[in-house]
Amino acid sequence: MWPTLILVALFVAAMLALPWLVRRLQQKNLLPRGMGMARGAAPLQQQVLGTLSIGPQQRVVTVQVGEGDEAVRLVLGVTAQQIQCLHVLQVQTVKAQAASEYVAKMPSFTDSLVRAQAAGSGRDSGNV
Secondary structure, rough: OOOHHHHHHHHHHHHHHHHHHHHHHHOOOOOOOOOOOOOOOOOOEEEEEEEEEEEOOOOOEEEEEEOOOOEEEEEEEEEOOOOOEEEEEEEHHHHHHHHHHHHHHHOOOOHHHHHHHHHHHHHHHHHO
């Protein structure tokens, strides 16, 4: 009777001490803080960009995960029971966005050619 009671008491004490032990190991970086993270790895930056409610407990959420060239935008369907990835978008970096804006502001080749011809014909008419 006594050996069984001692074993049960030790088991209960171990179960009560387990959360304290896990917290202690996380503080000393011996265990990762998040699921799937390597020891010493920095957590990914995450940001909710927008939310659209489509029902009482259904939403479409756009989330950006990561920074810089590694940033990815996820379109998630969120319900009370699950979260499902609907689409993955690659994020353009600031340099790529600036380059695309510069190209968009540039006049087309046809416009440049017409302007050059108009300027050339104006100079030629004075020389005749």
